Amino acid sequence: MRDEECVFCKIVAGEIEADVVYDAEEVLAFRDLNARAPVHVLVVPKRHVGSLAGLDGLPDAAVRQVFGAPQAVAEETGVAEGGYAVRINTGPDAGQEVQHLHLHVLGGARIMMPEVEG
C-alpha cells in the first residue's frame, strides 16, 4: 500500500509539499517539479505500485481512476480543448526515475513523439 522510501507516497501522505491539481479517492495529480511543457502534471495512484508492471496490484476502481484522471487534469488546467499527451515511463530503457507508477500529462504546446537514441 505504501513504500516508506517513496517520494510520491510521501506526497500522497502530505509529508512532502506538492502543487496538487486533482485529488480523488484513489488518485492524486500534482505539477511536475521539472516541467517540460507549459502544463506538466503527474497522475499517481495513492496506493504504491512501482510501475505498469505492477498494475495487477491495484483494484479495478483505482485503475479506472488513474486512467480517467488525465482528462480531468486537462480540464482543470485548461488544455482539454487543445489536447494533451500522456506518457508512462516504465523501466530503465524508458528512463523511469521514480519507482511509483505515474502518468505524465503534458499540454499547452505541441507535444512530439519521443526521439529514440542509437
Ligand code: AMP
Ligand atoms: P520518470 O522519469 O517518468 O520517473 O519521471 C519522474 C518525474 O518526477 C520527473 O519528471 C521529476 O521531475 C518528477 N518529480 C520528482 N520528484 C518530484 C516531486 N517531489 N514533486 C514533483 N515532481 C517530482
